[in-house]
Amino acid sequence: MRRFLVAGNWKMNTTKESGAQLAQALASEVPSENPAVEVLVCPPFPYLTTIGEIVSGSGVGFGAQNCYHEAPGAFTGETSTEMLTDVGCRSVILGHSERRHVLKETDTDINLKVKKALEAGLQVVLCVGELQSERESDQTETVLNTQMTGGLSGVDASAFGQIVIAYEPVWAIGTGLTASPEQAEAAHLYLRNWLKDQYSAEIADSTRILYGGSVKPDNAKELLSQENVDGALVGGASLKAELFIPIIQAAVELSAE
Numbered sequence: 001m002r003r004f005l006v007a008g009n010w011k012m013n014t015t016k017e018s019g020a021q022l023a024q025a026l027a028s029e030v031p032s033e034n035p036a037v038e039v040l041v042c043p044p045f046p047y048l049t050t051i052g053e054i055v056s057g058s059g060v061g062f063g064a065q066n067c068y069h070e071a072p073g074a075f076t077g078e079t080s081t082e083m084l085t086d087v088g089c090r091s092v093i094l095g096h097s098e099r100r101h102v103l104k105e106t107d108t109d110i111n112l113k114v115k116k117a118l119e120a121g122l123q124v125v126l127c128v129g130e131l132q133s134e135r136e137s138d139q140t141e142t143v144l145n146t147q148m149t150g151g152l153s154g155v156d157a158s159a160f161g162q163i164v165i166a167y168e169p170v171w172a173i174g175t176g177l178t179a180s181p182e183q184a185e186a187a188h189l190y191l192r193n194w195l196k197d198q199y200s201a202e203i204a205d206s207t208r209i210l211y212g213g214s215v216k217p218d219n220a221k222e223l224l225s226q227e228n229v230d231g232a233l234v235g236g237a238s239l240k241a242e243l244f245i246p247i248i249q250a251a252v253e254l255s256a257e
């Protein structure tokens with residue numbers, strides 16, 4: 001059985017103080033590792049060390065929202081995977097739709113980062129997802145195939161213990177629109193079958209596929225109940241403990257059923 005992962009992507013939000021309060025609330029609610037549910041927060045770079053210290057020893061892990069693919073050196077403004085592991089990061093989100101569509105990252109850029117992060121021993125949360133126009137023109141599976149093929153090019157089967165896929169339909173991110181459980185399940189099933197075809201049945205079966213896009217306490221349980229939905233990548237609702245904790249609880253309850 002796949003272990004649920006509930007991850008909070010704080011994006012470019014919080015202050016040192018508000019992030020610390022949020023992390024404290026989460027660490028006290030998730031005091032130790034739950035074998036059935038992994039919890040992760042991904043704060044902005046400047047707060048990684050502070051948040052890492054606060055969640056240290058609790059059941060909350062922490063990760064970054066991006067990294068660069070080169071070794072430390074003359075790359076002004078970038079953050080290396082060595083720096084992330086140095087401050088204790090467990091994970092890194094790569095290929096988020098805001099990196100793809102706002103910062104214009106290509107599948108090639110993302111692939112370089114994926115391989116560098118894997119080499120560094122980080123857990124990679126690779127995000128894929130279609131635009132509204134792509135869904136409306138029946139391109140969803142084509143887009144997912146392109147992003148999976150590009151993002152995972154040259155990635156060996158042996159790395160899959162470190163890889164999590166996040167399906168995030170771009171039209172559902174921060175919009176209040178959520179994919180229906182059926183839409184989410186159909187995309188997740190496509191992704192699982194992709195993993196089976198390109199890698200193996202074992203990898204398809206063991207790789208977690210998260211859903212992201214306006215996950216809230218009132219829709220979390222239904223989304224997480226889908227057979228191929230193994231957790232959530234939460235944006236807006238991860239910024240408030242009173243919203244994020246019930247989403248974690250939904251996963252805990254489902255894992256006990």
Ligand SMILES: O=C[C@H](O)COP(=O)(O)O
Binds near residue numbers: 233
């Ligand atoms: O990384 C998280 C996703 O972009 C979802 O964001 P959201 O929950 O605010 O829609």
